[in-house]
Amino acid sequence: MKLLITNITTLLQVRDTNIDKISGKDMANLPLLENAWLLIENDTIADYGTMDNCPDINDAEIINAEGKTVLPAWxxxxxxxxxxxxxxxxxxxxxxxxxxxxxxxxxxxxxxxxxxxxxxxxxxxxxxxxxxxxxxxxxxxxxxxxxxxxxxxxxxxxxxxxxxxxxxxxxxxxxxxxxxxxxxxxxxxxxxxxxxxxxxxxxxxxxxxxxxxxxxxxxxxxxxxxxxxxxxxxxxxxxxxxxxxxxxxxxxxxxxxxxxxxxxxxxxxxxxxxxxxxxxxxxxxxxxxxxxxxxxxxxxxxxxxxxxxxxxxxxxxxxxxxxxxxxxxxxxxxxxxxxxxxxxxxxxxxxxxxxxxxxxxAMGISDTHGSITKGKKANIIITKPLSSYYQLPYAFGSNLIDTVLINGKAIE
Ligand SMILES: N=CN[C@@H](CCC(=O)O)C(=O)O
Ligand SMILES: [Zn+2]
Missing domain, CATH: 3.20.20.140 (Metal-dependent hydrolases)
Known part of the structure; x- marks a missing residue:
């Protein structure tokens, strides 16, 4: 099963190579892609990139995430x-x-x-x-x-x-x-x-x-x-x-x-x-x-x-x-x-x-969870349309989550 998320306004926590933990000053750096796509195959993150080179995959289900932020699940x-x-x-x-x-x-x-x-x-x-x-x-x-x-x-x-x-x-x-x-x-x-x-x-x-x-x-x-x-x-x-x-x-x-x-x-x-x-x-x-x-x-x-x-x-x-x-x-x-x-x-x-x-x-699973990295589990949050990802902590009382994917599947 393939799922392609397109037109993602901000794809957060993108790490090409896995990092086990982040310390000190490095914590201020949250790597991201703007105007991005994310490909999920079965329960795994398969690939990602920017929309200027979005793949054309005819057997994939498509989610259009225009205006939205996509990040790893907590x-x-x-x-x-x-x-x-x-x-x-x-x-x-x-x-x-x-x-x-x-x-x-x-x-x-x-x-x-x-x-x-x-x-x-x-x-x-x-x-x-x-x-x-x-x-x-x-x-x-x-x-x-x-x-x-x-x-x-x-x-x-x-x-x-x-x-x-x-x-x-x-x-x-x-x-x-x-x-x-x-x-x-x-x-x-x-x-x-x-x-x-x-x-x-x-x-x-x-x-x-x-x-x-x-x-x-x-x-x-x-x-x-x-x-x-x-x-x-x-x-x-x-x-x-x-x-x-x-x-x-x-x-x-x-x-x-x-x-x-x-x-x-x-x-x-x-x-x-x-x-x-x-x-x-x-x-x-x-x-x-x-x-x-x-x-x-x-x-x-x-x-x-x-x-x-x-x-x-x-x-x-x-x-x-x-x-x-x-x-x-x-x-x-x-x-x-x-x-x-x-x-x-x-x-x-x-x-x-x-x-x-x-x-x-902190639970010994940073090789499989916690970032947008190829090969990691497709545990993903897709937000509602946001003005920026700062809105996540700023609008502290609002439910800003649109969809949660766990192992590549949307949960009810
Ligand atoms: N502090 C110890 N244990 C829990 C609370 C336990 C309780 O009050 O039921 C905690 O992490 O806060
Ligand atoms: Zn406790």
Missing amino acids: CDSHTHIVYAGNREQEFVDRINGLSYEEIASRGGGILNSAKKLNKTSEEELYQQSKERLEEVMRQGSGAVEIKSGYGLTVDGELKMLRVIKRLREEYPVAIKATFLGAHAFPAEYKENHEGYIDVIVNEMLPKIAEENLADYIDAFCETGYFSVAETERIMEAGKKYGLTAKIHVNQFTAINGIEACVKHNALSVDHLEIVTDEDVEVLKNSNTIPVALPSCSFFISIPYTPARKIIDAGLPLALATDFNPGTTPSGNMNLVVATACIKMKMTPEEAINAATVNGAY
């Missing part, structure tokens, strides 16, 4: 979209003055979601989660990482990871699964951290490996959650099963967790609302990518990740949604890109690089 490298129910009551509690930490210390937060999830059947969990996945696909996400971490029991964690596996089998979007058993300590292990980590290491991980249910391992490295030493134990245990680390760190406090993540060759360090000069230094000369989650900062009113400090130090930065019931009940990458520009002073070029190529790197 790569959302950090989500928790498999969850049960919602946390709307905590949302109202925060409006009435409680903080995220206060709610968690009263047994709400992650433990609240874990209670709901353990009471929900695998089938029901799948049904709730697939609605969210379908929504984010319509919003332009073509690759999504999904974490466990609301089970916190052997059965609950396996249930979540099996739902992620089923989503991967049923949907064309690229999905990476991350095991986050170390998301919070269940109440019965509050005073026995070692006991819960033993369950993760000796019971959960072997079963997950046996069923091949995870690609990555994660932990919430934070004051009141998993200490740096505990996070290191989790990363080491994951490594034995071939699971590279992607770690929640520096959301509320800086406790030198980033240094430990770099030491353990983590693929990504995520959140980073609080970043010290030392954290920036240790990230230099590493392959670990920082990931910012601005809609989490927006929703629970915490600082935004200091993007300028990170990028101006020459580091790469990825953007992701953090879609979850507690801190970010939204998987809208368009809003993330806009918020990064508006609140984190990222330019539109930097934000789009962060949400495509760098997002793909």
Whole structure:
């Protein structure tokens, strides 16, 4: 099957040779073609160019994209979209003055979601989660990482990871699964951290490996959650099963967790609302990518990740949604890109690089996703007619997407 998109006013993120990640000053450069065409064969980007040499392909379906911008689908490298129910009551509690930490210390937060999830059947969990996945696909996400971490029991964690596996089998979007058993300590292990980590290491991980249910391992490295030493134990245990680390760190406090993540060759360090000069230094000369989650900062009113400090130090930065019931009940990458520009002073070029190529790197798929490059998956956003691509972050509340193609096919 051939699909030729013609008269594209702006074709964004065109990379003749693949780039795995974009860092520092290079993030300001977003390569593009004006008045372009794009040829898709089956699920793959076959070719592209400018309209002065548009091929004449008589067996291709044609889409005329005059006035429109075409870009790679978003790569959302950090989500928790498999969850049960919602946390709307905590949302109202925060409006009435409680903080995220206060709610968690009263047994709400992650433990609240874990209670709901353990009471929900695998089938029901799948049904709730697939609605969210379908929504984010319509919003332009073509690759999504999904974490466990609301089970916190052997059965609950396996249930979540099996739902992620089923989503991967049923949907064309690229999905990476991350095991986050170390998301919070269940109440019965509050005073026995070692006991819960033993369950993760000796019971959960072997079963997950046996069923091949995870690609990555994660932990919430934070004051009141998993200490740096505990996070290191989790990363080491994951490594034995071939699971590279992607770690929640520096959301509320800086406790030198980033240094430990770099030491353990983590693929990504995520959140980073609080970043010290030392954290920036240790990230230099590493392959670990920082990931910012601005809609989490927006929703629970915490600082935004200091993007300028990170990028101006020459580091790469990825953007992701953090879609979850507690801190970010939204998987809208368009809003993330806009918020990064508006609140984190990222330019539109930097934000789009962060949400495509760098997002793909942060989930280990930048050889197949994240740019308009021959041979990559045809995961594409076609916008409505735009005055310029700046309109994407500028008109932050508008739905500017006309069509989303995943593996070369338009989704409903
Ligand atoms: N901070 C840790 N985990 C999630 C939120 C968990 C929750 O509140 O349910 C996050 O990335 O924000
Ligand atoms: Zn998260």
